[in-house]
Amino acid sequence: MVEVVITNKRTVRDPEGETIHKHLILRKGFNSVKNVRAGRYLLFAVESETPEKALEIVKEICEKLRIYNPVVHDIEVRLRG
């Protein structure tokens, strides 16, 4: 199982994260939360010989099929568990 987390690059605005932070978190008094970033989570169930191979396959998919836009997004591809 391979997890993919897509977020906006740090230099790119994240209005979703900002709005959740300002209008929900801070408004309810949780001042200790300094920042919230929003993203998209995808879970791939991959059949492969090794976990490393599965990671590679998903990384390739993300690049080739434009699962994320490398111009604006950062992507974290990791094994689950």
Next chain:
Amino acid sequence: MPLTDSEIEEIRSILNREPTVEELAMFEAQWSEHCSYKSSRLLLKLLPTTGKHVIVGPGKDAPAVELFPGIAVVFKIESHNHPSAIDPYDGAATGIGGIVRDILTLGAKPIALLDLLYMGDPKDPHANWLIRGIVKGISDYGNRIGVPTVAGDTWFDYAFDIQPLVNVVCVGIAPIDRLVLRGPRANDYIVIIGNATGRDGLLGSSFASKPLSGEDEISAVQVGDPLMEKLLIDVIQILVDRKLVNYIKDLGGGGLTTAISETVADYNLGAEIYLDRLHTRQELTPLELLVSESQERMLLAVDPNNFPKVVEILENYDVMFSLIGRFDESGRIRAYFKGKLVADVPSKELARPRAIRRSSKPPTEALKGFTPVVDVPQIESIEKVIIAVLSSPNIASKKWIYEQYDYEVGARTVIKPGWGDAAVLRLLDGSGRGLAIKGDANPRYTFLDPFNGSANSVAECFRNLVAVGSKPIAIVDELNAGNPEKPEHFWYFEEMLKGIAWITEELALPVVGGKVSFYNEDMYGRQIKPTSTIVGVGKVDDVTATKTFDFKSSNSVIIVVGITYPELGGTEYLYRVHGLEVGEIPRPRPELEIRNAGFILAAIRRSLVSAVHDIGLGGLITTVIEMAIAGSTGFSIDVSKVLCRGCYRLDEILFSETQARYIVEVDRDKLEAFLSLANEYNVYASVVGHTSNKSTCIIRNGDKEVSVFELEFLKNIYEEALNKELE
């Protein structure tokens, strides 16, 4: 484009010293093509821009035209081609954001959006990705700000595979006495409202002023925040209603620099600004503060006495703001950062660089447009041909796109997408009045013959407004061209402009505004098909009297208004079926446009017609089929009854894209009055067939039956074509 050596020399002589880096950045942003129009300004003077109803013409933030006594319509077009090529979603979304804010600068209420998209072949994976991103970007942003996207124009063409054209339009209305027309006064506070400034979009305008290089273009990417945009829309309505602002400006291309320099140049003022007071997202240098293009920001000029009330309203509506300086009468812009003077430039020289008259030369490729179309192969199966044309992405139903747009919000949309040649919105002021709006372009026409091609786009827009029953009152245009430094690209721009200038004068249609987008080429220096997008507004006296194009009855008569010539050059048919993009394109016919339009409007006024559809892409047979599909009504037409001069072949009659023609549905009991009126107006009208209560579409040639289709079959092709490529 970085400043040229001669430009830097000029800056040195303007300032009489070495410029600071902040000052250089200001000049670079302001003198970029996108902001300064240095390549196009001279030629733009050719356009007719005045008329007795024009309130605000070109050159200001947004054009305004008197729609009805006391009521103004404000509409503007903008392109966001370059950002959409690398980040289609955010590029298109922020395009919408920018154009809406421009309408807000006059204090008008935005009531409609149009998207005019010229994109690649959906079969190409990259283009397909761009198409989806662009549509979703417009959908997500436009829907969230509560402004309906009611009409558009869409074209799919391999020439746009890498560099799509995304032209967006916003329409607003306002009582004329509410328009914010005067400038700031000396001593007014400079208040920046909206989102915090960040490092995004640094030098985005100069990005738009050079061709795509393929390198990392991240600093040009801006992400939109439609929530803040909606708050800006709301707050500005309130501030304008209560007369609390003297002047409103959008922070768009060129950021703070452009907003301030254009303002002070236009109104003979100066400004003193303290950059460190600007509300920001992160630590920025003074240079970054001056030229950042962070979205959803506007500038207000506020009389100091009104400032406390303004603050109260902004805080109540959760809109961030900062007071960064004041306007004065110095004629200079002085920018300070933490006490230090970082820029001191004269406003007029900053805002107006010398315009350049570019060289212009037709490329050999232009000969394609001068070649009459002669040797077109005979078609074997008319069925296959009609299917090919009807399923062309340029003709097929655009439902896949417009169902992603909320076109109903605002409760004004009377003629909705897919029903009429133009969108019709009611004013919602208790009267039955409204406006019609439509946008058109034909990249193939302008590629083959830029002068006549752009003239035809104006005519198409004109006809579309007339077909719903509105009187066209003004247009705006967007000219999308290649690299102005290459004479063989610039020639297309020049000719397109001249074509518009010519026909708008003939049609008495003022061009109240417009934009130019250059450098639309890919990394190999290939330009896109030059495209002139025309958007027109028509006035509607009674929205309930407007006409949609669906056949209304199964027992009425089908009439072709206008005369057909065998003009197959540059047609959709010629390309889709024969793979050819050549030929003399259909001639613009302004005199016939005026005559036929007068007749159509009179016929609609006298309730003599049930449905009207202008004949455009795909020729008259496509037009009739579209009316049949929309009305779920079969028909039978006889091509030998079509008034055609010089047509010898079936395809010439069916698919010619001769201008100034309409298909009209007339009830049998109104036929006599209709034909008599046509006579009065000296207009050609041929009765070519009738609707039927059968589910078939029959094409005859005299007493020979040429082809029979099941309506359901055609409907399926028409509605599924785009879904197949994009689903």
Next chain:
Amino acid sequence: MVKVAIMKFPGTNCDEDVHHVLKNVIGLDSEIVWYKEYVTNRYDAVVVPGGFSYGDWLRAGAIAARNVVMERVAEDVSRGVPVLGICNGFQILVEAGMLPGALILNSSGRFVCRWIRLVVENARGPWLSLARDRIMLDMPIAHAEGRYYIDEETYRRIANVSSIIRYAQGWNPNGSLYDIAGIADEKGLVLGLMPHPERASEPELVPRGFSPGGRIIFDSLAYSLKKGW
């Protein structure tokens, strides 16, 4: 004097449409109320209109539902004030727990704007008092997160009691379970629906083949405020 509150959050965008219908078509006095300014015990009815409150970030209606103003609205409900949630308003009411179920992404994965046909069951309460049972109503939808979900147990419990508005046979645009387009609480006081009745209250806005099915909801309110329900 009867007064209807039309709630406005940052991002609400159908407030003026509702105001127009109530004022110019139905003849009810209404006021657009900025969420910060809502007070209990002042209004005879509340409409939470459509739009994208807080940008629909996190989940549609999720942030607005947690705002203290919704507690004030709940208080008014407990005193018998009718509340209508349209589209985003429905999403907010569901997120706030004032109506059962949940609203998630359309099964097509996309935003969709089109006219559909509905059928009303167990028509009762102030919002449906003029609707007879099984009446068919036409209205447009415009949403991305309109797929209604409810667990079987809850559904069985309320199915015969609460008013339910369903997409008519063949008209379900988003995969909503049990074809539910709208639902009311057990008292009928709180009604939520995804389609937009304010866009379907005047014939000139209705496309060919449909009729203005939204008006009856507002007419019912006007009637019920006068005559009870």
